[in-house]
Each structure stands twice: as C-alpha cells, then as structure tokens.
Amino acid sequence: MAKKTLGISVKKSENFSEWYTQIVQKAELADYSTVKGCMVIRPNAYSIWEHIQDYFNERIKTLEVRNAYFPLFIPESFFKKEAEHAKGFKPEVAWIQNSGEELLAIRPTSETVMYDSYSKWVRSWKDLPLRINQWANVVRWETKATRLFLRTREFLWQEGHCVYETKKDCDKETRIYLDEYEKLCEELLSIPVLTGTKTEKEKFAGALYTLSIESLMPDGKALQMGTSHNLGQGFAKSFKIKYLNKKEQVDTPWQNSWGVSTRLIGALAMIHGDDRGLVLPPKVAYHQVAIVPILFEDSKKKVLKKANELKTKLKAHNPLVDDRDDYSPGWKFNEWELKGIPIRIELGPRDLQKKQVVLVRRDLNEKKHVKLTSLSKEIEKTLVDIQKNLLKKAKKHLEKNTVEVSHWQDFKKDIKNRKLVLAPFCGEKNCEEQIREKTDGAKSINIPFKQPKEIKEPCIQCKEKANFICRFAKSY
Amino acid sequence: MAKKTLGISVKKSENFSEWYTQIVQKAELADYSTVKGCMVIRPNAYSIWEHIQDYFNERIKTLEVRNAYFPLFIPESFFKKEAEHAKGFKPEVAWIQNSGEELLAIRPTSETVMYDSYSKWVRSWKDLPLRINQWANVVRWETKATRLFLRTREFLWQEGHCVYETKKDCDKETRIYLDEYEKLCEELLSIPVLTGTKTEKEKFAGALYTLSIESLMPDGKALQMGTSHNLGQGFAKSFKIKYLNKKEQVDTPWQNSWGVSTRLIGALAMIHGDDRGLVLPPKVAYHQVAIVPILFEDSKKKVLKKANELKTKLKAHNPLVDDRDDYSPGWKFNEWELKGIPIRIELGPRDLQKKQVVLVRRDLNEKKHVKLTSLSKEIEKTLVDIQKNLLKKAKKHLEKNTVEVSHWQDFKKDIKNRKLVLAPFCGEKNCEEQIREKTDGAKSINIPFKQPKEIKEPCIQCKEKANFICRFAKSY
Numbered sequence: 001m002a003k004k005t006l007g008i009s010v011k012k013s014e015n016f017s018e019w020y021t022q023i024v025q026k027a028e029l030a031d032y033s034t035v036k037g038c039m040v041i042r043p044n045a046y047s048i049w050e051h052i053q054d055y056f057n058e059r060i061k062t063l064e065v066r067n068a069y070f071p072l073f074i075p076e077s078f079f080k081k082e083a084e085h086a087k088g089f090k091p092e093v094a095w096i097q098n099s100g101e102e103l104l105a106i107r108p109t110s111e112t113v114m115y116d117s118y119s120k121w122v123r124s125w126k127d128l129p130l131r132i133n134q135w136a137n138v139v140r141w142e143t144k145a146t147r148l149f150l151r152t153r154e155f156l157w158q159e160g161h162c163v164y165e166t167k168k169d170c171d172k173e174t175r176i177y178l179d180e181y182e183k184l185c186e187e188l189l190s191i192p193v194l195t196g197t198k199t200e201k202e203k204f205a206g207a208l209y210t211l212s213i214e215s216l217m218p219d220g221k222a223l224q225m226g227t228s229h230n231l232g233q234g235f236a237k238s239f240k241i242k243y244l245n246k247k248e249q250v251d252t253p254w255q256n257s258w259g260v261s262t263r264l265i266g267a268l269a270m271i272h273g274d275d276r277g278l279v280l281p282p283k284v285a286y287h288q289v290a291i292v293p294i295l296f297e298d299s300k301k302k303v304l305k306k307a308n309e310l311k312t313k314l315k316a317h318n319p320l321v322d323d324r325d326d327y328s329p330g331w332k333f334n335e336w337e338l339k340g341i342p343i344r345i346e347l348g349p350r351d352l353q354k355k356q357v358v359l360v361r362r363d364l365n366e367k368k369h370v371k372l373t374s375l376s377k378e379i380e381k382t383l384v385d386i387q388k389n390l391l392k393k394a395k396k397h398l399e400k401n402t403v404e405v406s407h408w409q410d411f412k413k414d415i416k417n418r419k420l421v422l423a424p425f426c427g428e429k430n431c432e433e434q435i436r437e438k439t440d441g442a443k444s445i446n447i448p449f450k451q452p453k454e455i456k457e458p459c460i461q462c463k464e465k466a467n468f469i470c471r472f473a474k475s476y
Numbered sequence: 477m478a479k480k481t482l483g484i485s486v487k488k489s490e491n492f493s494e495w496y497t498q499i500v501q502k503a504e505l506a507d508y509s510t511v512k513g514c515m516v517i518r519p520n521a522y523s524i525w526e527h528i529q530d531y532f533n534e535r536i537k538t539l540e541v542r543n544a545y546f547p548l549f550i551p552e553s554f555f556k557k558e559a560e561h562a563k564g565f566k567p568e569v570a571w572i573q574n575s576g577e578e579l580l581a582i583r584p585t586s587e588t589v590m591y592d593s594y595s596k597w598v599r600s601w602k603d604l605p606l607r608i609n610q611w612a613n614v615v616r617w618e619t620k621a622t623r624l625f626l627r628t629r630e631f632l633w634q635e636g637h638c639v640y641e642t643k644k645d646c647d648k649e650t651r652i653y654l655d656e657y658e659k660l661c662e663e664l665l666s667i668p669v670l671t672g673t674k675t676e677k678e679k680f681a682g683a684l685y686t687l688s689i690e691s692l693m694p695d696g697k698a699l700q701m702g703t704s705h706n707l708g709q710g711f712a713k714s715f716k717i718k719y720l721n722k723k724e725q726v727d728t729p730w731q732n733s734w735g736v737s738t739r740l741i742g743a744l745a746m747i748h749g750d751d752r753g754l755v756l757p758p759k760v761a762y763h764q765v766a767i768v769p770i771l772f773e774d775s776k777k778k779v780l781k782k783a784n785e786l787k788t789k790l791k792a793h794n795p796l797v798d799d800r801d802d803y804s805p806g807w808k809f810n811e812w813e814l815k816g817i818p819i820r821i822e823l824g825p826r827d828l829q830k831k832q833v834v835l836v837r838r839d840l841n842e843k844k845h846v847k848l849t850s851l852s853k854e855i856e857k858t859l860v861d862i863q864k865n866l867l868k869k870a871k872k873h874l875e876k877n878t879v880e881v882s883h884w885q886d887f888k889k890d891i892k893n894r895k896l897v898l899a900p901f902c903g904e905k906n907c908e909e910q911i912r913e914k915t916d917g918a919k920s921i922n923i924p925f926k927q928p929k930e931i932k933e934p935c936i937q938c939k940e941k942a943n944f945i946c947r948f949a950k951s952y
Contacts, residue, residue: 043542066519
C-alpha cells in the first residue's frame with residue numbers, strides 16, 4: 001500500500017507520457033500551478049538549474065561574457081522594428097494593460113529590449129565585442145496542453161547577446177557558444193546531443209541562421225535543447241546600433257544570441273529516469289549520497305552516531321541522513337530511489353560491527369559491501385562511474401535509434417517507428433511542409449555540420465537536387 | 477576635457493541627488509531603459525548582486541532553506557483571499573490582459589501564489605518546517621519618479637517563505653533571517669544597519685509584525701534595506717494550509733516571509749561613493765585589482781609582459797590589465813577609480829627596474845611602493861583593511877547623525893536637519909500620521925529591539941503614554 005502511493009504506477013516503456021508526468025511530480029521536480037499553463041519549479045529541480053548556472057557561468061566568464069539584467073517589459077513599438085521577429089513571436093506574446101501608457105509585452109525573448117540599450121552603449125570599435133548574458137524568466141502564451149519543463153507559459157533560461165565588428169567574429173563565436181552547450185549537456189547532464197544548423201523553415205525569427213543542439217528522447221521524439229543564432233545585421237539596422245570602425249567610418253556591427261532553458265531538466269528526467277524514478281547524474285545532485293541507518297531499539301543510538309559521523313566525513317557530497325522514526329527502511333530506500341540520489345548507504349548494527357556499510361548505486365541498482373576505511377574513495381570512484389555510465393547508456397540509445405535512408409518509403413516507415421532519420425534534403429520550406437503533412441508531423445531537426453563531399457541521392461521527398469543530409473524526427 | 481566627460485561633475489556634499497544619478501550611470505551600474513520606470517542592471521552592478529546571492533545562498537543552506545521558483549502570474553482571486561494584503565498592494569499591481577481568462581497580476585510579492593502550492597504540499601507535522609526561498613523579479617507599478625535601484629517598476633530580490641508548527645518557532649526564525657540580513661550588510665557590503673520592529677502603520681500588509689534592517693544615507697534619509705515578517709496564521713487560514721499535528725488533530729501552521737532586493741546596490745553606491753566615483757567593498761568587487769602598465773615605446777613589451785605575469789599571479793583577485801593603447805595612464809586611473817576597483821597597481825619601466833609597483837587603495841587614495849616579492853601579501857592585507865575601513869567610516873557617520881530627543885521642538889529641528897531621531901512614541905497610527913504631517917514627511921523607521929526598562933517621558937507628539945523608543949527620519 002505504502003509503496004504504491006510513493007512510487008510510479010506505470011512503466012516507462014509502456015506509457016512514457018504518463019510515466020514522465022508522474023516522475024516529475026513524485027520526485028518533486030515540479031508541480032502544476034493553479035495558474036493556468038504555469039509550473040512551480042520545486043527545490044529538487046531548482047538545484048539542478050543552479051548547477052547548470054554555476055557550470056555555465058564559469059565557462060562564459062572565461063569567454064569574457066558578463067551577466068546583466070534587462071527589463072521584463074517590451075514596448076510594442078520595439079517589436080515592430082524587426083518585422084520577421086515580430087511576426088514569429090506574435091501569437092505567443094502576453095500584454096500588459098495598464099492604462100494611459102504604451103502597450104507592453106512581457107518578454108518572450110530579449111533581443112529588442114537589449115538592443116535598444118546596446119544602441120546607446122556602442123559607439124566605437126573599442127566598445128566591441130560586447131558580450132552580455134542574462135538569466136531570466138520568459139513568457140510565451142502557449143495554448144496547447146501544458147507539459148512540465150517542456151511546454152509552460154513561463155520558463156527560466158539564459159540568453160546571451162553579443163555584438164561584433166565582423167561577420168567572421170560573429171560566426172566563430174556563434175559556434176563557440178553552441179559547443180559550450182554541447183559540453184554542458186555531455187559533461188554535466190550526461191546527455192549526448194546532435195549539433196547542426198536549423199533549416200530555413202525552423203530557424204529563429206529574425207536570424208541569418210540558427211545552430212542547435214538536439215537530443216532524442218526515449219519515446220523517439222527529438223527535443224531541441226539549445227540554440228545559437230547568428231542574427232546578421234538585421235537587428236543592428238532596426239535598432240540603429242552603429243559604431244565608428246578603425247577607419248573612423250560609421251559601420252553596422254554583427255550580432256548573435258544563444259540560449260538554453262529549464263527544458264534541460266525535463267530532458268534529463270526523461271533520458272535517465274527508470275521505473276523506480278528519477279536518476280540524477282552525480283554532478284547535478286543536491287545530495288549525492290543518502291545515508292539510511294537501519295534502526296533497532298537496542299542499537300539505535302550507536303548506529304545513528306555513526307551515520308552522523310559519516311555525514312560529516314562525506315560532507316563534500318552533501319549527504320542526507322534519513323533518521324525518521326516513523327518510516328521503514330524499505331520506504332526510505334524507495335523514496336531516495338524515486339528522487340534519484342546517486343548513492344545510497346545502508347548502515348545497520350551488524351555492518352557497524354564489521355566496520356562496513358552497504359553501498360547501492362542508483363543507476364545499476366548494484367549493492368556491495370564497502371569497508372569504512374575505503375568508503376570515501378569508493379564513493380568518489382562510483383560517482384565518476386555513474387556520471388560516465390549514464391552518458392554511455394544514452395549514447396547507445398541515440399545510436400541505436402538513428403538511421404540513414406534514401407528512399408521515401410523507408411523514411412516514412414522509420415519516422416513512424418519513432419527513429420531519428422538522416423536523409424538527403426533540398427532544404428526548401430515547401431518541401432519541408434510536404435514532409436510534415438505526409439508523415440503526420442515529422443520535422444527537420446537540424447543539418448549536421450559534417451556533410452558528405454557529394455550527395456548522390458535526390459531530396460527524399462521532392463526528388464529535386466539534395467543540398468545536404470538533414471535529420472528528421474517527430475519532435476516536442 | 478577628457479576627465480570632464482568621464483568623471484562626475486557635481487560634489488556628493490553639494491548635490492547628492494544628482495551625484496547619485498551620475499555615479500550609477502557613469503560607473504555603469506545601471507541605466508535608464510526606454511521602457512518607462514524600468515532600469516537595466518549592467519554587469520558592474522549585476523556582479524554585486526551575484527556576490528550577494530552567493531553569500532546568502534551559502535548562509536540559508538546551513539539554515540536548511542531550499543531555493544525554488546514560482547509563477548510570475550497571480551490570479552486576481554488569490555489576491556482577494558487575504559483582505560489586508562490585497563488592499564496594501566492594490567495600487568501597485570500590473571495586470572495582464574490576455575482574453576478569455578482570469579485577470580492575472582504580475583507578482584509584486586509571492587505570498588499568495590506560493591501559499592496556494594503550500595496548501596497542496598503540507599499535510600502533516602512531518603512536512604514542517606517547510607523553508608523555501610526564491611530569487612526573482614517583482615513588479616510594482618510605481619507612478620513617482622524613477623530612481624535607479626531605489627524606485628523602479630521592476631526589481632530583483634529574494635523572498636523566503638517558511639511554514640512552522642508553532643508561533644515560537646516562527647518568531648525565532650523570523651528573527652534569525654533578519655540577523656542574517658544584518659550580517660550580510662555588515663560583512664559583505666560594509667553597511668551598518670539598525671535592526672528593529674516596524675510600527676503598526678509601517679508593517680507589511682497582512683503581517684502580524686514586521687522586523688527590518690534600516691540604514692542612514694549620506695543625505696540624512698533612512699533607507700529600508702530588508703524585512704522579515706511574522707505572518708501569523710492569516711495567510712494559512714485564507715489559503716487553507718492545514719496539517720495533522722502530532723496528536724493527529726487538524727491544525728493551522730504559522731508562517732514568515734523575508735526579503736532583500738537590488739536596492740542594496742543603491743545603498744552601497746550612496747554610502748561608500750565619493751567625488752571621484754564608486755568605492756566597492758572588496759568582497760563584492762568583480763575585479764579587486766586594476767593593473768595599469770605605464771607604456772613607453774622602448775619598454776612597452778617588457779612592462780606588458782610583467783603586467784600579464786602579475787595578472788596570472790594575482791588571479792584570485794580577478795585583476796584586469798588595462799593595456800589599451802589609445803588612452804593615457806591618467807585617463808585609465810580615473811576610469812578605474814570611477815568604477816570603484818579597490819586597488820590599482822601602477823607599473824612603469826622604472827618600477828620594473830626596482831622590482832616594485834605603485835599600489836593605490838581606492839578608499840583612502842593612498843599610494844605606496846610595494847616590492848614584487850611582497851605584493852600578494854600586501855594586496856590581501858589591504859583588501860581586508862579596505863573592507864573594514866568602509867564599515868568603520870559608515871558606522872561613524874551613522875553614530876554622528878543619530879540623536880535622542882524627548883521634546884517636540886528638538887524633534888522637529890533634528891528631523892529638519894536630516895538626523896535619525898530616537899524618541900518616545902505611543903505607537904498609534906493616528907499619532908504617526910500627525911508626526912508625518914507636522915514634520916513635512918518624517919516616518920517611523922523602526923523600534924529598536926533593545927528598549928529601556930522604563931520610559932519616563934510621554935509620547936513625543938501626543939503626550940500620551942509612550943510605549944517604546946522609536947526611530948524616526950525622513951526616508952526613501
């Protein structure tokens with residue numbers, strides 16, 4: 001009875017969508033809010049976000065990016081300055097109704113409000129490159145069903161916005177930030193990603209081109225995990241960002257913008273979780289270790305004392321000691337498994353006598369006895385191994401579910417079977433629209449950076465000349 | 477000519493208000509936005525905020541508070557649940573106009589939206605205490621003139637919201653968070669604060685009582701720097717937060733909430749700044765050291781090399797090397813003074829020969845020669861000393877401008893002279909209103925925790941029985 005309330009009632013392989021909804025709520029990552037379309041990011045997920053922030057802040061500091069904060073509100077007139085951008089975001093914008101003043105949007109993204117300030121700050125080539133990042137909430141007035149972390153009206157993200165003298169500098173760094181996202185996903189979250197360029201149809205509203213990282217979820221749907229846009233000179237022209245170049249001439253700079261969001265937390269839960277609950281990569285676990293003392297009346301005091309000693313000794317891993325009286329050890333095991341804590345340590349009176357503990361790793365559910373003298377070392381080693389193992393497992397899944405095709409019938413079949421499909425593609429918007437219609441919703445994911453020297457086969461759909469190999473899949 | 481554009485054109489002692497506006501903009505702490513009433517927090521100020529976040533996050537972690545994030549939007553119906561609270565915030569709320577759905581406020585504070593979730597999460601005494609903090613933007617639709625950091629329609633803050641079984645626990649921790657704010661201000665920002673209880677007139681809308689930290693600005697106006705509210709059981713009742721106590725009875729918990737905001741950055745600029753610009757306490761300086769190599773054609777290479785060596789050697793202090801060709805050393809000195817960097821190191825060819833540098837501390841503008849061999853140590857020592865000296869200086873100012881009075885004529889005179897005045901007070905709302913009217917705007921600041929055993933004098937204004945000694949001043 002107890003287990004049933006605590007745990008997840010469906011299997012990941014049988015009802016993925018319901019499994020995801022349960023894992024997010026039962027592991028206390030997030031909760032639906034009474035406020036329609038919005039979510040509450042609970043401490044267990046927010047601490048993952050803080051790890052992402054810490055990791056990424058350190059990286060961008062070395063790239064000479066500084067953090068700042070710009071207004072939540074964007075005057076309607078700013079939006080109108082960049083036509084493509086305004087069109088792209090129009091259906092998603094929430095507006096403020098305070099009287100007597102200009103209509104204000106709540107930022108869905110901050111290009112316009114930031115570049116209005118940039119136009120005041122940038123005067124000379126000496127002011128460039130200008131590299132600013134902000135961590136902020138953004139609002140997109142979604143009307144489709146809410147999916148925690150994946151589709152909510154408000155979410156958290158970072159958005160970097162840089163200004164350069166030349167296209168070359170801008171190209172170079174647009175790619176650098178994408179590479180940083182790839183590293184963040186692989187090193188910190190143990191999530192393998194696919195890097196590439198978005199098609200014309202899928203690029204950011206107002207961008208010259210968009211680069212992206214994408215990942216494949218266990219249900220065979222691709223998830224866009226982050227983007228880096230070369231914005232060209234369009235925004236600079238619309239917002240009158242000009243500078244005196246080294247020849248003392250007025251010039252127009254180049255810009256990029258790049259972002260990842262709390263969506264990453266959803267991806268992490270989907271990819272690593274199992275039927276027993278969440279599985280956290282150690283590098284983002286608030287508690288890396290859960291210590292569960294096995295309490296009997298006669299030995300309780302001694303066992304608790306040792307458990308607390310271990311807590312102190314292992315404090316680098318921020319362990320918790322579950323000393324609750326009114327729960328059984330089994331309940332406690334289930335709870336910390338559900339919440340994804342990487343390592344559980346069980347400590348009973350007999351273990352104490354033998355100067356050992358039972359160590360259970362969450363990812364493989366493997367138990368072993370470890371002597372107290374070698375516990376610290378064993379934990380270090382196991383955490384490194386879990387981090388690696390999760391990435392390896394996810395990579396295997398990705399590889400197993402990626403196929404290359406050159407015939408339309410195979411394409412349709414593999415898309416139906418929820419594969420990530422690589423196929424020759426012309427790149428035309430109309431053709432992509434056709435693919436979408438004929439496959440019940442497959443979208444281009446991105447175009448791999450590495451392309452064959454020559455593409456012999458024609459476009460998978462229209463049979464015209466293929467300009468590149470492109471990834472397609474059903475997607476979130 | 478150059479100096480005039482770069483530096484501040486008025487004296488702090490002569491035109492404080494204009495001085496403040498200039499220092500904030502010229503030290504690039506913040507900028508007005510085209511968006512009415514809003515500000516842009518620029519990197520030089522945002523990094524101060526990040527230091528505040530890091531410091532405070534570490535402290536609250538030890539107090540078992542977890543960070544989370546709740547929706548930006550608050551349904552109108554939530555506001556109506558707590559009458560006092562709704563009344564208090566009504567004039568300041570911005571509303572969203574998206575059609576067909578309930579009117580949504582943009583959070584001016586998050587009690588209501590958080591407690592709606594708490595009512596779902598709290599079931600048993602085992603769930604208590606519940607301690608959650610969030611770092612977020614909040615919006616209050618100010619109609620008075622914008623003052624960067626002090627009065628803007630949007631600002632950043634943290635808000636802690638805890639739930640307890642008993643009033644005693646709640647009282648105790650309401651005070652603990654206030655004490656943490658006091659430490660934060662003194663240890664990190666070198667700002668002395670006055671702790672106490674708000675009067676009935678000035679307490680938070682919906683609170684049982686409000687504790688606050690306050691400081692005195694150089695223009696003699698008090699600034700509220702942070703508050704900690706015991707909310708009693710009012711919100712719990714309105715939002716139906718109930719729990720089963722240890723006796724298995726349904727019970728109503730006690731709550732507190734507490735916050736500090738980016739206003740702290742404004743206070744820091746006001747208190748420590750001087751006629752040459754910002755003065756940063758070392759603990760919140762992004763760059764603690766500015767290295768200015770003195771460049772001549774023949775020795776340039778050597779001097780630059782040494783400057784960069786020093787940068788590496790001193791990397792714990794995140795030094796900058798100002799190697800710009802097209803600015804004079806004098807311009808550079810002025811710029812880093814304006815921006816408040818605690819220590820400047822000047823390094824010319826003659827210094828290089830003598831294996832020394834010139835070290836200038838920002839707070840006292842004192843220069844000395846320091847041998848390269850003892851530079852690290854000297855910098856460590858000087859930074860500690862600057863941090864302490866700023867606090868000492870600010871304490872002296874506060875003490876010098878605090879007076880105790882018991883006669884109405886003295887009270888009026890001292891308020892007029894922009895003093896912080898301690899006076900016996902009855903505590904009645906009407907009487908406080910009278911004081912305000914008769915003194916052209918003096919407000920009660922707070923009631924010191926430490927009170928005399930017996931108050932012999934009557935209330936300073938109404939001459940009825942005084943219930944405590946209270947602080948009064950003009951205020952922001």
